[in-house]
Amino acid sequence: MSLAPAIRMNGLAFFILPSALLFALFFFLPIGLMAVMSLLTGNPVVAPNVAFTTRHYARIADDPYYFEVIWTTIRIGLWTTLAALAIGYPLAHWMARIKSRAGHALLLMAVLAPMLTGIVVRTFAWMALLSDKGVINQTLQSLGLVSQPLKLMYNETGIVIGLVHIYVPFMVLTLTGVIGRIDERLEQAAENLGASPLRTFLEVTLPLSLPGILAGSLLVFALAISAYVTPILLGGFQIMTLPILIYQQISANFNIGFAAALGMVLLLVSFVLVVAYNHVLGRVSGQRDLQ
Amino acid sequence: MTKPSGPTLPRLSRRRFLAAGASLGVGVIAAPYVASADEPTLRITGWGGKWGDIMKAEVGPAFEKEFKCKLQTDTALPFLPKLQASSRSAPIYDVLHTNSNEQWAAVEMGLVEPKIDAKLVPHLADVYPYALSDKIVGVSIFTSAIGLGMRTDKGYSGVSSWKELWDAKYNGVRGGYVIPVNSLGQAFLMMCGTLFGKGQTDLDAAYAALEKLKPIKLVDFTGAMEKMFLSGEVGLGVIHDSGIYRYDGQNQPIDFVTPSEGVLSLEQVLTITPGSKLKELANAYVNYMLSAPVQKKLAETVWYSPANKMVKLDDKYDAKLLTTPEKVSKLVQVDWKWYNAHKDDIDSRVNRIFRA
Numbered sequence: 322m323s324l325a326p327a328i329r330m331n332g333l334a335f336f337i338l339p340s341a342l343l344f345a346l347f348f349f350l351p352i353g354l355m356a357v358m359s360l361l362t363g364n365p366v367v368a369p370n371v372a373f374t375t376r377h378y379a380r381i382a383d384d385p386y387y388f389e390v391i392w393t394t395i396r397i398g399l400w401t402t403l404a405a406l407a408i409g410y411p412l413a414h415w416m417a418r419i420k421s422r423a424g425h426a427l428l429l430m431a432v433l434a435p436m437l438t439g440i441v442v443r444t445f446a447w448m449a450l451l452s453d454k455g456v457i458n459q460t461l462q463s464l465g466l467v468s469q470p471l472k473l474m475y476n477e478t479g480i481v482i483g484l485v486h487i488y489v490p491f492m493v494l495t496l497t498g499v500i501g502r503i504d505e506r507l508e509q510a511a512e513n514l515g516a517s518p519l520r521t522f523l524e525v526t527l528p529l530s531l532p533g534i535l536a537g538s539l540l541v542f543a544l545a546i547s548a549y550v551t552p553i554l555l556g557g558f559q560i561m562t563l564p565i566l567i568y569q570q571i572s573a574n575f576n577i578g579f580a581a582a583l584g585m586v587l588l589l590v591s592f593v594l595v596v597a598y599n600h601v602l603g604r605v606s607g608q609r610d611l612q
Numbered sequence: 613m614t615k616p617s618g619p620t621l622p623r624l625s626r627r628r629f630l631a632a633g634a635s636l637g638v639g640v641i642a643a644p645y646v647a648s649a650d651e652p653t654l655r656i657t658g659w660g661g662k663w664g665d666i667m668k669a670e671v672g673p674a675f676e677k678e679f680k681c682k683l684q685t686d687t688a689l690p691f692l693p694k695l696q697a698s699s700r701s702a703p704i705y706d707v708l709h710t711n712s713n714e715q716w717a718a719v720e721m722g723l724v725e726p727k728i729d730a731k732l733v734p735h736l737a738d739v740y741p742y743a744l745s746d747k748i749v750g751v752s753i754f755t756s757a758i759g760l761g762m763r764t765d766k767g768y769s770g771v772s773s774w775k776e777l778w779d780a781k782y783n784g785v786r787g788g789y790v791i792p793v794n795s796l797g798q799a800f801l802m803m804c805g806t807l808f809g810k811g812q813t814d815l816d817a818a819y820a821a822l823e824k825l826k827p828i829k830l831v832d833f834t835g836a837m838e839k840m841f842l843s844g845e846v847g848l849g850v851i852h853d854s855g856i857y858r859y860d861g862q863n864q865p866i867d868f869v870t871p872s873e874g875v876l877s878l879e880q881v882l883t884i885t886p887g888s889k890l891k892e893l894a895n896a897y898v899n900y901m902l903s904a905p906v907q908k909k910l911a912e913t914v915w916y917s918p919a920n921k922m923v924k925l926d927d928k929y930d931a932k933l934l935t936t937p938e939k940v941s942k943l944v945q946v947d948w949k950w951y952n953a954h955k956d957d958i959d960s961r962v963n964r965i966f967r968a
Contacts, residue, residue, distance in 0.1 A: 326719060367700055453784065454844050470784070475829065476968050558790040558830040559968040573689035573793040574955060575717055 352588065359581035378583035387566075391586065394562040397477055398546035401484040405541045406534065408485065409492035413533075416493065416525075417500035421547045432493045440487055444554045447473065451555070475557035483551040488544055492537040499533025500526070531605050539598045543591055563587045653682040654893050656707040660687045661835070662858065664837050666913045675900050681893055695723050698935040699887070704861050706888040707897055708750075711795040712879045715749040716948040724750065724883035732733070733901035735920065739941050742877065743919040747945040750883030753901050754916035755943065757868075757875035757934060758796050761787075761841050761851035765865035768848055774807055774871040777848060778824055786828045787840050789848025791966075792959040793832050799876040799946050801958065806944075807873060813950060815958065822965050830966060852878045857915040857932055868932075877943040880916060 358364070365371040381387045416428045435443065450456050451473040458470040473479055481503070503526060511521040549564040556562075563583055568579035658667055664687050672683045686694070686705065692714050698704035700722070708715070708724050718724040726752045730736045736744065736751060743752040760777065762768050766785075777786060789797030801822065802812040809817025829846055831837045834855040840846040842855075842864060853875075856868040882901060884894045900906060907918035911925055917934035918925070925935055934940050951958070 364697070367697070384960070386960060389967075452843075452845055553832075556968070558832060560964050561963055561967060569792050569959070571693050573691055575696055575721070576956075576957065577693070577696070 330533075335532065355581045355584050358578055359585050361578055364577060374578075377579045380579065381582060381586060385581075390561050390563060390566055391570075391590070393477075393560065394546050394564075394587075395590065397480055397484070397552065397560075397562060398542045400477070400481045401488060401545040402538045402542045404481060404485045404493040405489050406538060409489050409496060409537065410530075410534070412489075413493045413496035414500055416497045417503075418505075432490050435486065436490050440550050441554075443487060444483050444551045447479070447486065447555060451479050451482065474555055475559055477556070477560055479555040479557075480552045480560060484545050484548055487551065488541045491552045493539050495537035495540060496530065496533040499536070500530050503529045528605070532602055535598055535602050535605075539594065542594065546590065547587065651680060651682050652890055652893060653684050654707065654890055654897055655686070655705045656685070657691045657705055657709045657896065658685045658687055659709075659751055662914050663910070666910060671695055671906055671909060675897065678900070679893060679896055683897075689890045692718055692723070695885070696721065701887045702889075703885040703887045705885055706890050706894045708883050708885060709753075709861075710881065712748060712752070712881050712946070713795050713798055713948045713951065715881045715883055716882065717952050719749045720949075720952065725886050725887065726750075726883075728882075728884065728898055729895065732892075733899040733902070735899050738904075738922050739902065739919045740921050740937070742940060743879070745945060747947060748879065748881060750881050751898060751902070752879035752881050752919050753898075753907075754880040754911065754919055755934065756848065756852035756854045756878040756880075756916055757870065757943065758799055758852045758854045758878050759871055759875045760869040761846075761849055761856050762867050763841065763844065763847045763865055764867050764868050766847050771848065771869050772872050774803060774873050777850075780833060783827055785845070785847030786825065787837060787846030787851075788830055789823065789827045789837070790830045790832045791962040792955075795878060796834070796850055796852060796876075797830075798951060798958075799878065801962070802946050802951065803873075803876055803944070812947060815954070815961075819965065821893060822962065826966070828966070853917075853932070854915040860915075860928075874942050876943045877945045879945075929961070 354446065360373050360375065361371050362374050362376075412428070412432065416425060416432070419425050419428065424454070424587075443506060448455070451472070453470040455473070458467070461467045461471065473482075484593045507529070508525050510522050511525045546562075547564055549561075549568060552560060552562050553565055559592070563586065567580045567583045567587070570576045570583065658664060664685075667685065672685070675681075676683055691705070691708060691710055694704050695708065695718065703723070708718060710718075715724065719726050726749055728736060733751070739751065742748070742755070760771060760774070762771055763785075768782075778784075788800065791797035791801055803819050804818035804821040805812050805814040808814075808821045829840060829849075831840060834851060837846070837849060837851050838855050838859075840849070841851070842859075851868070853868045853870075856866055859866060882898050884891065884898070888894050902920055904923050906921055906925045907920045908917060908925060911918045911923065911933060912929050915929070915933065917940075921937070923935070924930075925933060929935075934943065
């Protein structure tokens with residue numbers, strides 16, 4: 322039997338090879354190294370007498386503070402996702418249904434425009450608006466509407482506002498594609514059969530756009546729980562999230578093992594979310610192989 | 613019709629073309645390195661901002677010319693994790709310039725040499741005692757005074773003690789540093805122990821004091837604190853003198869207060885890595901940075917107090933910076949070795965204290 326057909330490369334494989342290499346080198350290898358580092362007493366490349374240990378995970382498990390940090394991170398992610406969905410869905414629906422090509426282009430530009438500015442710049446702009454001496458508080462105080470500045474920054478509210486502004490485009494773009502593919506005749510049929518626009522939306526459009534809602538939510542949640550710049554600047558260093566704690570451990574405590582363990586926890590949270598997402602998506606879309 | 617005869621060019625095959633292209637590419641990339649191959653490159657760390665500007669424009673090139681070498685400066689923080697990740701026998705830096713707390717962490721990890729050899733760095737004989745004290749790893753080339761910054765347009769006059777930072781009238785405009793990541797914050801925590809307890813290491817007293825300091829606006833570096841003062845977000849807060857004095861002559865309503873209990877020392881420290889292959893040049897660099905002309909130039913640019921006691925600054929700088937033994941005696945140095953040994957516990961506690 323000739324081996325030639327077996328070893329003959331599929332043409333498509335050449336296109337997959339670069340991305341496979343990229344993932345292997347810059348995703349799986351670093352994560353593998355991080356997993357190993359989280360179980361070592363030091364860096365075996367530069368330090369002698371390195372041994373396996375579970376102390377980094379024990380430290381996380383033993384101190385309720387780290388659970389508070391994990392919950393704060395998840396809570397900020399959830400609020401950001403909910404707010405981005407609430408703002409993004411109507412906009413995405415509008416974009417998907419608008420008949421005018423120019424109108425669609427204008428809406429797309431409006432959604433994409435904030436992404437042309439860096440996250441740091443946008444966050445500083447929010448600081449200029451939300452701080453105690455910022456535009457909003459100064460205006461309210463000068464109008465005599467408040468005597469003390471409103472607490473718009475240095476708390477979770479400020480962080481969520483900043484993150485929502487950054488991540489709404491991700492939600493909108495994900496949803497627009499899905500809503501755009503929904504056959505409008507289904508909605509028209511429901512209305513012809515006597516359903517109100519609200520009922521048509523709730524029983525036809527919304528269920529059919531669920532994959533988009535889930536995909537957009539997953540994307541925004543994953544980005545929000547791993548955000549660093551916005552939480553640190555708008556939270557005024559008084560809201561501790563996992564990425565901030567990880568950076569603190571590396572940059573100021575030089576404890577790479579503990580930082581790696583915290584990184585694995587963040588990865589685990591994301592992994593659980595992806596599995597749950599695939600499970601839900603499989604059920605709602607009837608694609609059993611996704612479960 | 614006959615084909616014209618004449619010299620024929622060699623056929624340019626794909627292989628030859630690729631080989632020629634690759635050779636050209638390698639040549640272009642390698643050319644600067646080949647050209648400077650005979651010049652050693654001293655890898656150092658340093659700050660950005662005005663420090664970075666003057667180092668790049670004047671101080672660095674003068675050193676390169678004098679010692680026929682190249683200076684390669686890393687200004688991208690954090691330095692220590694990068695040094696930590698590099699090989700001990702081929703470290704990423706030859707000279708580490710950072711604050712004292714990180715230098716102590718570096719020496720504990722074996723990343724830098726604990727002391728500078730006075731025989732190889734003659735200017736060590738010219739420095740104030742604090743620059744080589746037992747609280748210092750390597751040598752401190754400059755220091756700043758950590759005290760209080762104050763807005764002068766809010767009627768806060770008469771501030772003379774650290775304890776006034778706890779006055780309720782500063783609620784909403786009080787400023788401080790993120791203790792786990794910033795030297796000034798860490799030094800301030802030790803000062804809290806001294807102010808309200810038995811001394812720098814009285815952590816319980818310090819924690820109780822920090823609890824009472826809320827509400828407070830926290831920043832992670834002095835550039836951010838300067839902006840807080842300039843915008844009026846902070847009216848009274850912890851800062852080092854250079855962060856205020858650098859706005860001298862710009863008509864800003866801010867001033868530096870030297871508290872009566874003393875100012876904390878924020879040292880700019882140089883150490884040499886044990887694995888450096890350019891020890892002689894590294895020592896020459898340390899000596900150069902301690903030389904009077906360089907000390908004067910940098911002190912008058914960034915408002916750092918020179919460690920070299922022979923330096924004579926212009927009157928404007930001499931009046932404000934720590935340039936005499938009497939002024940220097942007001943400096944309170946922190947026991948960073950002790951602090952770093954307790955850092956994890958301290959961080960864990962202060963993160964809880966300051967969470968919103």
